[in-house]
Amino acid sequence: MEVQFEHNQSAHCENGAVSNLLKFHNLGISEPMVFGIGSGLFFSYLPFVKLNGLPVTSYRILPGWIFKRVSSRLGISIHSTTFRSETKAMEELDRTLEKGLPVGLLTSVFYLPYLPKALRFHFNAHNIVVFGKRNGKYLVSDPILEETCEIDYDDLVRARFAKGTMPPKGKMYYPTVVPTSFDFKPAIVKGIKQTAGDMLNVPIPLFGVKGIRFLAKSLKKWPDKLDERRAILYLGQVIRMQEEIGTGGGGFRFIFGAFLQEASNHLQQPWLQEVAQEVTETGDRWRDFAFEAGRICKGRASSAVSYKTLSDILLECADREKAIFTKLKKITL
Amino acid sequence: MEKDQVPQDHGVLEGVRKVIYATDKNGTYTKVKTAGWEPENVALDQAWEVINEKVEAARQKVLAGKASPLLFHLEKNMITKGMLAELSGISWFKIIWHLRPSAFAKLNQKTLEKYARALNISVAQLKKTE
Numbered sequence: 252m253e254v255q256f257e258h259n260q261s262a263h264c265e266n267g268a269v270s271n272l273l274k275f276h277n278l279g280i281s282e283p284m285v286f287g288i289g290s291g292l293f294f295s296y297l298p299f300v301k302l303n304g305l306p307v308t309s310y311r312i313l314p315g316w317i318f319k320r321v322s323s324r325l326g327i328s329i330h331s332t333t334f335r336s337e338t339k340a341m342e343e344l345d346r347t348l349e350k351g352l353p354v355g356l357l358t359s360v361f362y363l364p365y366l367p368k369a370l371r372f373h374f375n376a377h378n379i380v381v382f383g384k385r386n387g388k389y390l391v392s393d394p395i396l397e398e399t400c401e402i403d404y405d406d407l408v409r410a411r412f413a414k415g416t417m418p419p420k421g422k423m424y425y426p427t428v429v430p431t432s433f434d435f436k437p438a439i440v441k442g443i444k445q446t447a448g449d450m451l452n453v454p455i456p457l458f459g460v461k462g463i464r465f466l467a468k469s470l471k472k473w474p475d476k477l478d479e480r481r482a483i484l485y486l487g488q489v490i491r492m493q494e495e496i497g498t499g500g501g502g503f504r505f506i507f508g509a510f511l512q513e514a515s516n517h518l519q520q521p522w523l524q525e526v527a528q529e530v531t532e533t534g535d536r537w538r539d540f541a542f543e544a545g546r547i548c549k550g551r552a553s554s555a556v557s558y559k560t561l562s563d564i565l566l567e568c569a570d571r572e573k574a575i576f577t578k579l580k581k582i583t584l
Numbered sequence: 585m586e587k588d589q590v591p592q593d594h595g596v597l598e599g600v601r602k603v604i605y606a607t608d609k610n611g612t613y614t615k616v617k618t619a620g621w622e623p624e625n626v627a628l629d630q631a632w633e634v635i636n637e638k639v640e641a642a643r644q645k646v647l648a649g650k651a652s653p654l655l656f657h658l659e660k661n662m663i664t665k666g667m668l669a670e671l672s673g674i675s676w677f678k679i680i681w682h683l684r685p686s687a688f689a690k691l692n693q694k695t696l697e698k699y700a701r702a703l704n705i706s707v708a709q710l711k712k713t714e
Binding site: 260261262283303361366367368369370372373395396397409414415483484486487488490491494495499500501505506508509512527528531534535538541542544545546548549 | 585596597598599600601602603604605606607611612613615617621622623624626627628630631632634662663664666667670671704
């Protein structure tokens with residue numbers, strides 16, 4: 252069986268899967284809109300939480316939250332289940348496909364053989380959409396890829412039941428009730444307000460704009476505190492979180508800018524275009540940061556000076572974003 | 585970032601092109617395809633370097649008779665003993681025991697098959713460090 256499913260490549264897997272699934276249910280919503288309404292933008296720096304021995308930096312809210320927020324803000328009902336039994340999980344997938352519904356699945360990147368080898372780490376929150384079965388293979392719309400592809404039964408089972416941090420436990424989901432008429436406006440305002448609040452008001456200095464400052468200050472000390480190799484690995488981890496698959500460039504800043512432009516059109520509020528422009532400029536500074544950091548990693552810059560430079564770029568980003576979100580906080584309908 | 589400035593640095597993505605967002609000449613955002621970017625390639629390469637070193641160290645330990653091939657496969661698959669325990673259904677304590685070459689050598693076929701299935705390899709491959 253096979254469902255007529257339109258595959259659109261996206262920057263980020265969660266936005267993309269949601270956007271593609273909703274398009275199937277006749278709700279045209281772009282990736283940036285999903286990201287913005289779901290208040291996806293965030294920043295956290297958690298030096299005491301280690302991933303592969305390196306401190307965690309994140310440019311977004313927790314996996315799954317974007318989808319949760321989008322569906323509640325637009326009044327969409329989602330059917331979502333996890334499984335203990337692998338067989339039952341696959342049977343349920345087949346049954347839903349037979350009903351003619353594409354299904355969102357939570358998988359581990361490590362077990363998806365169609366991805367480039369270099370990207371296959373143990374990351375358990377990758378969203379894909381399965382939209383059919385042909386000759387015993389499942390048809391996959393992986394939001395980050397240009398084209399749809401296929402996956403074997405066994406591989407899919409492994410990907411759905413990977414172990415480790417945040418195991419997907421065979422999670423599958425699909426929209427059940429999608430309203431026919433929509434008012435995006437209140438959802439957009441809510442989305443922007445929450446993002447601004449998240450970036451400015453969390454009283455712990457690890458998150459939002461304060462988190463960026465904290466990273467800037469800590470990063471300056473890395474060459475003194477750590478040996479050269481570890482300092483470089485720490486930097487590399489930040490680059491990866493900011494630029495590797497999924498962020499659309501500049502740690503989601505460019506997607507957020509795209510969202511503000513769409514929001515400006517929906518709300519008929521031209522000032523959002525100007526803010527979008529500022530977000531773009533800040534995104535460019537984030538890219539500068541990644542570029543310089545990459546040079547240090549490659550050993551092309553003298554380290555003592557450059558960590559200071561990196562730190563200054565980050566502080567500048569923090570200042571710019573403080574100004575941006577203070578403006579955005581005041582948004583009304 | 586403007587559309588024509590989107591980098592196309594081939595590297596880790598092996599020909600796969602991903603999407604990023606960039607602005608056209610009016611400042612409006614569109615999706616643009618990219619083959620990769622140098623800083624990402626550098627960062628990802630160095631992350632793999634660390635993993636490959638660990639795998640190589642494990643291989644040397646196995647060859648020196650200081651650990652069983654199980655250690656090599658743990659590093660190769662980037663998994664912890666806890667994850668292997670969940671995947672194979674063999675307890676964590678037993679896995680620690682089986683990391684000793686002498687204990688691993690005495691394993692029965694059934695246990696070997698459990699490990700092999702969990703790691704998605706054959707029993708013959710399980711006994712090797714390749």
